Amino acid sequence: MELVATEIDIGTRTPTVMLNAEDAEALGVHPLDRVEIRHDSGTAVGIVETSDELVRTGRVAVTRPLGHVTGPVEVTIAPKPKSAAYIRKKLDDVELEAQELDAIVTDVNQDRLSDPELSAFVTGVYANGLSRAETLHLTESMVDAGETLTWNVPVVADKHSIGGVAGNRVTPIVVSILAAAGVTIPKTSSRAVTSAAGTADTMAVFCDVDLGIDEIRAVVEETNGCVVWGGSVDLSPVDDKIIRVETPLSLDPPGQILASVLSKKKSVGSTHVVIDVPYGEGAKVPSLAAARELAEDFSRVGEALGMAVECTITRGSQPIGDGIGCGLEARDVLAVLHGDGPADLRAKSVRLAQILLASCDVDASAEAILADGRALSKFREIVAAQDGDPDVTVDDLPLGSHTRTVTAARDGVVRDANNRLVNETARRAGAPRDLGAGLDLAVRPGDAVAAGDELYTIHAGTESKLAEAETFADANDPVRVGSTDEAFVEQYEPDDRPL
Amino acid sequence: MELVATEIDIGTRTPTVMLNAEDAEALGVHPLDRVEIRHDSGTAVGIVETSDELVRTGRVAVTRPLGHVTGPVEVTIAPKPKSAAYIRKKLDDVELEAQELDAIVTDVNQDRLSDPELSAFVTGVYANGLSRAETLHLTESMVDAGETLTWNVPVVADKHSIGGVAGNRVTPIVVSILAAAGVTIPKTSSRAVTSAAGTADTMAVFCDVDLGIDEIRAVVEETNGCVVWGGSVDLSPVDDKIIRVETPLSLDPPGQILASVLSKKKSVGSTHVVIDVPYGEGAKVPSLAAARELAEDFSRVGEALGMAVECTITRGSQPIGDGIGCGLEARDVLAVLHGDGPADLRAKSVRLAQILLASCDVDASAEAILADGRALSKFREIVAAQDGDPDVTVDDLPLGSHTRTVTAARDGVVRDANNRLVNETARRAGAPRDLGAGLDLAVRPGDAVAAGDELYTIHAGTESKLAEAETFADANDPVRVGSTDEAFVEQYEPDDRPL
Numbered sequence: 002m003e004l005v006a007t008e009i010d011i012g013t014r015t016p017t018v019m020l021n022a023e024d025a026e027a028l029g030v031h032p033l034d035r036v037e038i039r040h041d042s043g044t045a046v047g048i049v050e051t052s053d054e055l056v057r058t059g060r061v062a063v064t065r066p067l068g069h070v071t072g073p074v075e076v077t078i079a080p081k082p083k084s085a086a087y088i089r090k091k092l093d094d095v096e097l098e099a100q101e102l103d104a105i106v107t108d109v110n111q112d113r114l115s116d117p118e119l120s121a122f123v124t125g126v127y128a129n130g131l132s133r134a135e136t137l138h139l140t141e142s143m144v145d146a147g148e149t150l151t152w153n154v155p156v157v158a159d160k161h162s163i164g165g166v167a168g169n170r171v172t173p174i175v176v177s178i179l180a181a182a183g184v185t186i187p188k189t190s191s192r193a194v195t196s197a198a199g200t201a202d203t204m205a206v207f208c209d210v211d212l213g214i215d216e217i218r219a220v221v222e223e224t225n226g227c228v229v230w231g232g233s234v235d236l237s238p239v240d241d242k243i244i245r246v247e248t249p250l251s252l253d254p255p256g257q258i259l260a261s262v263l264s265k266k267k268s269v270g271s272t273h274v275v276i277d278v279p280y281g282e283g284a285k286v287p288s289l290a291a292a293r294e295l296a297e298d299f300s301r302v303g304e305a306l307g308m309a310v311e312c313t314i315t316r317g318s319q320p321i322g323d324g325i326g327c328g329l330e331a332r333d334v335l336a337v338l339h340g341d342g343p344a345d346l347r348a349k350s351v352r353l354a355q356i357l358l359a360s361c362d363v364d365a366s367a368e369a370i371l372a373d374g375r376a377l378s379k380f381r382e383i384v385a386a387q388d389g390d391p392d393v394t395v396d397d398l399p400l401g402s403h404t405r406t407v408t409a410a411r412d413g414v415v416r417d418a419n420n421r422l423v424n425e426t427a428r429r430a431g432a433p434r435d436l437g438a439g440l441d442l443a444v445r446p447g448d449a450v451a452a453g454d455e456l457y458t459i460h461a462g463t464e465s466k467l468a469e470a471e472t473f474a475d476a477n478d479p480v481r482v483g484s485t486d487e488a489f490v491e492q493y494e495p496d497d498r499p500l
Numbered sequence: 501m502e503l504v505a506t507e508i509d510i511g512t513r514t515p516t517v518m519l520n521a522e523d524a525e526a527l528g529v530h531p532l533d534r535v536e537i538r539h540d541s542g543t544a545v546g547i548v549e550t551s552d553e554l555v556r557t558g559r560v561a562v563t564r565p566l567g568h569v570t571g572p573v574e575v576t577i578a579p580k581p582k583s584a585a586y587i588r589k590k591l592d593d594v595e596l597e598a599q600e601l602d603a604i605v606t607d608v609n610q611d612r613l614s615d616p617e618l619s620a621f622v623t624g625v626y627a628n629g630l631s632r633a634e635t636l637h638l639t640e641s642m643v644d645a646g647e648t649l650t651w652n653v654p655v656v657a658d659k660h661s662i663g664g665v666a667g668n669r670v671t672p673i674v675v676s677i678l679a680a681a682g683v684t685i686p687k688t689s690s691r692a693v694t695s696a697a698g699t700a701d702t703m704a705v706f707c708d709v710d711l712g713i714d715e716i717r718a719v720v721e722e723t724n725g726c727v728v729w730g731g732s733v734d735l736s737p738v739d740d741k742i743i744r745v746e747t748p749l750s751l752d753p754p755g756q757i758l759a760s761v762l763s764k765k766k767s768v769g770s771t772h773v774v775i776d777v778p779y780g781e782g783a784k785v786p787s788l789a790a791a792r793e794l795a796e797d798f799s800r801v802g803e804a805l806g807m808a809v810e811c812t813i814t815r816g817s818q819p820i821g822d823g824i825g826c827g828l829e830a831r832d833v834l835a836v837l838h839g840d841g842p843a844d845l846r847a848k849s850v851r852l853a854q855i856l857l858a859s860c861d862v863d864a865s866a867e868a869i870l871a872d873g874r875a876l877s878k879f880r881e882i883v884a885a886q887d888g889d890p891d892v893t894v895d896d897l898p899l900g901s902h903t904r905t906v907t908a909a910r911d912g913v914v915r916d917a918n919n920r921l922v923n924e925t926a927r928r929a930g931a932p933r934d935l936g937a938g939l940d941l942a943v944r945p946g947d948a949v950a951a952g953d954e955l956y957t958i959h960a961g962t963e964s965k966l967a968e969a970e971t972f973a974d975a976n977d978p979v980r981v982g983s984t985d986e987a988f989v990e991q992y993e994p995d996d997r998p999l
Contacts, residue, residue, distance in 0.1 A: 012550075055510075094750070117618070124619070245531060248532060
């Protein structure tokens with residue numbers, strides 16, 4: 002069909018083509034079908050939407066992802082990409098071959114799939130799982146789709162933590178210990194999605210984290226390590242696109258977690274990786290059994306990718322460290338590097354660092370490197386190399402001046418500090434955008450408290466954000482205290498709904 | 501956050517809100533999250549997309565489905581609708597309760613779900629299935645979401661065929677027989693989606709099928725029956741929205757088929773229904789076992805909805821009738837009503853009509869009503885009531901004058917006439933839009949043919965459409981002839997791909 006093309010910007014990255022409903026019927030296409038548009042300088046394939054208001058008959062409105070297409074064009078029905086059939090196979094619970102997963106990844110990377118198709122892939126993987134072979138092939142395809150880094154050293158260390166634990170800011174400490182021991186450790190981290198702070202957000206309190214590939218290389222060559230935002234380098238473009246459709250349904254299928262994490266590690270050139278798998282109520286991984294299975298998968302698939310992957314399984318049902326929020330977490334990191342700070346954050350960081358050192362076959366004590374100040378010196382070097390102030394002290398860190406301290410209403414025992422509620426309270430206070438906003442824990446589950454003892458303090462930058470956080474905290478009790486009786490035995494109260 | 505709203509039309513029915521990426525970050529929202537927009541005259545909830553080009557900071561672009569929103573507004577994070585959590589439950593293979601399915605259907609009907617969410621529901625139903633209780637509740641919710649018809653008679657008959665069989669235009673014949681026997685049968689039918697003609701398309705050759713509810717009522721009160729397009733009345737709005745995302749992945753989960761068909765029957769006020777379930781290679785239902793299971797489900801769920809549902813299981817691996825395409829199928833219908841026409845179409849129509857008469861407890865012979873011309877008279881009445889010419893003859897029907905007859909290249913036996921390929925050839929020739937386009941079968945699988953015997957004739961309105969159909973047919977052989985040896989025993993040729 003001969004139509005006249007005009008350009009339209011509807012803010013989408015999907016190559017959308019808008020037809021008048023009458024022309025679409027004449028052409029025999031429906032919304033979400035594909036058409037090929039042949040014009041003077043080539044052809045492009047777009048996904049059909051119809052509109053009677055935006056497009057007159059005889060016209061076709063072409064969105065930006067298809068390039069600049071105007072004037073007379075020939076529009077014909079185009080077949081679905083093959084990857085649509087492979088997605089359908091996954092929904093039918095048929096194992097996908099390497100080249101089928103590669104076709105899906107390529108089409109995701111090129112934005113060739115509609116949202117319903119991409120969502121069907123993610124839900125298919127969620128409902129039917131991925132075998133180890135599929136996970137391996139998916140990971141390899143995801144690595145191939147992005148940039149990769151290479152290093153002129155035989156050992157490149159890395160770490161990752163499956164998310165969900167509030168605080169838990171071990172990365173800057175582990176990187177400092179490893180780099181101080183002479184190990185190359187180019188760490189890319191994420192920003193917060195649903196939490197109060199990501200490692201990249203916290204590190205941004207100290208220095209620049211938005212580095213290009215050449216800058217990363219320069220920092221690592223100078224200091225052995227770095228802590229930068231992974232999103233500023235194009236190492237895993239497909240992962241970002243998949244996460245976009247996972248988020249609305251809070252889907253995080255294990256096969257996708259494996260491929261997401263391992264593709265990032267492989268892309269950055271890592272050879273030895275430690276992966277922390279926190280499990281428990283409120284963590285991403287619900288049970289010890291599931292954590293062990295995921296750890297086994299990580300090791301096996303990592304090995305097939307040519308990486309030595311060590312996994313740690315940790316309790317993930319409560320926060321690690323006192324501070325929740327960028328500035329408060331930065332304070333905890335600096336305190337641990339100074340030989341002080343929350344005991345749980347210190348112990349976890351040292352243990353992860355020691356396991357990674359052993360995996361890299363480096364004969365060094367993580368505890369000693371931290372205790373004698375070498376880790377702190379290395380951290381200062383990295384901060385300086387990333388254009389931060391190496392002489393930063395706790396007093397320089399942002400801290401919201403509008404505060405409210407929440408105390409125990411009764412004598413008793415702290416029953417739980419819920420990761421999700423603690424994160425959400427900090428977010429209501431302004432985290433992660435307000436670097437000084439957050440929640441500062443004074444207790445941990447199991448601690449005995451007396452009425453009036455501090456449980457936590459909320460920090461916010463304005464009175465209104467503080468009020469927002471207080472309202473949420475009052476309604477949801479992020480830190481709960483039970484009577485000594487109830488601490489270990491809670492009597493179940495059946496609800497009164499009809500059966 | 502205070503922003504200034506402007507209107508934008510991006511042709512979507514989803515209530516989309518476009519934010520500048522910087523404002524989205526400040527607000528802590530990501531694409532596909534929700535925001536609430538509070539303005540002078542109320543509040544509205546929209547799904548977030550971000551764009552740096554379409555929206556400046558400080559602005560928010562609001563699409564039409566949210567109503568006319570302009571000027572200063574307060575934008576805050578809004579929670580996901582509860583139905584998102586229920587969709588997630590379905591993906592986790594947890595049985596949904598009635599009110600959970602109702603929440604999903606309500607949100608689909610109100611366009612409150614994003615495409616990834618809606619797609620996740622369909623794929624979840626596909627991957628994990630629906631129990632009979634879930635199917636019942638889904639169907640009830642779908643009925644509640646649309647208009648319903650009621651009739652002042654105790655018995656209202658209806659029929660439906662699970663699609664996939666080319667030709668198969670039994671409906672106008674069955675309706676004519678039942679209406680002639682005095683049974684109320686208000687039949688709503690569909691237009692073609694991927695086939696060469698739907699019942700509504702074929703009936704449109706004779707008369708108007710685009711009737712409103714009052715017009716349908718008038719036709720049925722006058723003649724007992726009608727054959728109209730279901731899409732012109734708002735009987736199943738949710739079904740249409742679900743089909744939109746099913747189509748790109750050719751998903752048709754059984755639970756969804758049941759809910760789709762039964763909700764339409766219930767909405768139209770039917771009490772006694774016959775449902776034809778064709779099975780076999782190329783049909784929607786692949787096996788006899790699957791057909792029996794679907795039939796059992798139809799009967800059980802139909803009964804729970806207060807309808808008597810009889811199912812027929814028929815061979816669905818080859819076309820029924822000679823003509824494929826609107827005008828050619830109309831010709832077959834008229835021929836059968838005149839006591840002539842393809843034997844398979846005649847026999848199937850009479851049998852379905854007889855089963856439906858018996859179900860309605862009407863003591864009448866479908867064969868006799870057809871043979872003595874009462875069905876033809878009734879058909880003419882219905883055509884006249886729907887503003888068509890009651891005296892139509894075969895010569896009045898549209899028939900493409902550009903033709904090519906394809907003949908057998910060898911002596912042998914017709915091995916198969918593939919539904920999909922036959923439909924697709926007819927579509928390339930111009931069906932369903934060109935009423936005279938299609939394919940006219942001269943043989944059926946199993947027929948012995950001599951070299952040079954006609955297999956089928958393609959009809960098209962123009963030489964170029966004829967050429968397009970010929971090219972497709974030459975490449976795909978919609979009707980295949982094998983040697984007598986091969987007719988029943990085909991030797992398998994392994995492909996030469998590596999393992």
